[in-house]
Amino acid sequence: MDPGFFCKYTVDENKRLGNLFWTDSISRFDYSCFGDVLAFDSTYKINAYQKPLVILVGTNHHHRTTVFGFGLLKDETLDTYTWLLETFLSAMNNKKPLSIITDCDKVIRQAIKKILPESTHRFCSWHVERNAQENVQDEQFIESFKDCMLNHMTPEEFEQQWMTLVEKFGLQDNDWVNKMYKKRDLWAESFLRGQFFAGMHSSQLCQSMNSYLNCFLQSRLKMFEFVRQIDKAVSWIRYNEAKDDFESSSIPVLSTHLERLEKHAVQIYTRNVFYMVRSEIQDETLLIVSGCANEVDRRVYTLTKFRNAHMRWIVVYWRKDHRIQCSCKGFETVGLPCSHSFSVMKAEHLLSIPDNLILRRWTKDAKDSKDLAVNSCQSPNDFIEMLRFAALTADCRKLCFYASKTSEGYRKAKMEIYQLTRRMEESSKIKGGSISSVGFSERRSSIVSDPARKPRTEIHN
Numbered sequence: 001m002d003p004g005f006f007c008k009y010t011v012d013e014n015k016r017l018g019n020l021f022w023t024d025s026i027s028r029f030d031y032s033c034f035g036d037v038l039a040f041d042s043t044y045k046i047n048a049y050q051k052p053l054v055i056l057v058g059t060n061h062h063h064r065t066t067v068f069g070f071g072l073l074k075d076e077t078l079d080t081y082t083w084l085l086e087t088f089l090s091a092m093n094n095k096k097p098l099s100i101i102t103d104c105d106k107v108i109r110q111a112i113k114k115i116l117p118e119s120t121h122r123f124c125s126w127h128v129e130r131n132a133q134e135n136v137q138d139e140q141f142i143e144s145f146k147d148c149m150l151n152h153m154t155p156e157e158f159e160q161q162w163m164t165l166v167e168k169f170g171l172q173d174n175d176w177v178n179k180m181y182k183k184r185d186l187w188a189e190s191f192l193r194g195q196f197f198a199g200m201h202s203s204q205l206c207q208s209m210n211s212y213l214n215c216f217l218q219s220r221l222k223m224f225e226f227v228r229q230i231d232k233a234v235s236w237i238r239y240n241e242a243k244d245d246f247e248s249s250s251i252p253v254l255s256t257h258l259e260r261l262e263k264h265a266v267q268i269y270t271r272n273v274f275y276m277v278r279s280e281i282q283d284e285t286l287l288i289v290s291g292c293a294n295e296v297d298r299r300v301y302t303l304t305k306f307r308n309a310h311m312r313w314i315v316v317y318w319r320k321d322h323r324i325q326c327s328c329k330g331f332e333t334v335g336l337p338c339s340h341s342f343s344v345m346k347a348e349h350l351l352s353i354p355d356n357l358i359l360r361r362w363t364k365d366a367k368d369s370k371d372l373a374v375n376s377c378q379s380p381n382d383f384i385e386m387l388r389f390a391a392l393t394a395d396c397r398k399l400c401f402y403a404s405k406t407s408e409g410y411r412k413a414k415m416e417i418y419q420l421t422r423r424m425e426e427s428s429k430i431k432g433g434s435i436s437s438v439g440f441s442e443r444r445s446s447i448v449s450d451p452a453r454k455p456r457t458e459i460h461n
Helices: 027-035 076-093 106-115 125-135 141-150 155-170 175-182 204-213 223-248 261-268 269-285 330-334 339-347 367-373 382-403 409-431 437-449
Strands: 006-009 015-021 035-044 053-059 063-074 099-102 121-122 287-295 300-303 308-318 325-327 458-459
Touching: 006 076, 015 076, 027 053, 027 382, 027 409, 063 076, 063 223, 076 106, 099 106, 099 339, 121 125, 125 141, 141 155, 155 261, 223 269, 223 325, 223 382, 261 339, 269 287, 269 339, 287 339, 300 339, 308 339, 325 330, 325 339, 330 339, 382 409
Parallel strands: 035 099, 099 121
Antiparallel strands: 006 015, 006 458, 015 063, 035 053, 053 063, 287 300, 300 308, 308 325
16 A cells, blocks of 8 residues: 555575565655665674664654665675665665765675765764774773764864874774774764764664664564564654654743744754754853954854863854854754854844754754655656655654544544545546555565566565
8 A cells, every 4th residue: 555665675596585675655755855864784683584684774853763774685795785775776766865874894885885986974983982992902092082083173183183092002003093094084073074964973873773673573583574573663663753743843941041043943943953953052152252354245253162262163154145154064064053153143143043054854844745746846756656655644643643642532533534535535536546455465475476576576566
């Protein structure tokens, strides 16, 4: 019944399952909204066949895990990862992510270079830290290394701090340290700042998803039960998204010194993201405007921090359209206005956050289906149908969340859904679009049992 369900697999020379990838309409719709950052790893092998399970995830408008698809792989070779990425892009209408976060696996890196050369690839900071612990067993070094990895420094400051670090711990001849230095543009914040990662610096979403699946999976599950349990886990994640939508509809108590800007933020951002923005507003109290230069069409502010005068940021404000750009590159990296931008908003007496600092993917309207007709003009008809299905499913999830709160709500929603379904079914038949459940069953069984099918099979409907 899902017009956007997508599945593709391979079989080996013994006619056994090789690789398997699957996703559904909602995941494909979520990717169209939040597919700017992709994270995945293949360290999870809880199934009877010990096949690596790859969970491809991102972060939604509530800054929570959203699932884009799953892959069960026969091995972890370059050809297999290449197949996975090609299949994933095929399912997602060939939309490529801006950024990708993975573990430090060399083969994954090669596959990304081959299939997604324009995407910015980043090593998961958690995996990098774990490798550091294994190769340099010194807690003081680990803390200093983490500071080098995650601290917001200029590349020049990083180079100086790295040299000091290596000399302090006598690691000039350590092979792992030297190899990681050559790959510093893949893990050091100094070289990745300004690339959009939606606030992510590790594949912790995959790790949390793995832990989440432990509640549903057992190590000896056969394939059919395994996939069904994964589906239950995903359904629960989507229920929690409906809960987040519900909580975002209420207005928390305003508590900062920039009340008008805070009020605007709570109106446009989801609850979890608003808390992140509010933290930036609170941090603004420690900033001091140390200089302001008037130019033809803009003002250039210099900011310092209370009791940290050596820290400086340059923020440019364009008077005509109220655009703001900060040298910290916080907006380019996370997609949210930084504390320095709020300092300039205060200096300019702005009552709302400028449009150029509002990224739609963090707003309450991030999954608004009204834009589907515009966004999908150049898309194939089956992809448009999939988007409609997923958008309607998301809207119905909100309805079900509210209706399930009371017996009367449940009864009324049940009746309305039944009546509307009947009307839509009749309308579909009149227009010649009747759906055959028998045909679906026949397709499904042929996929499983027909040995004469080609090694690679793709199902769209």
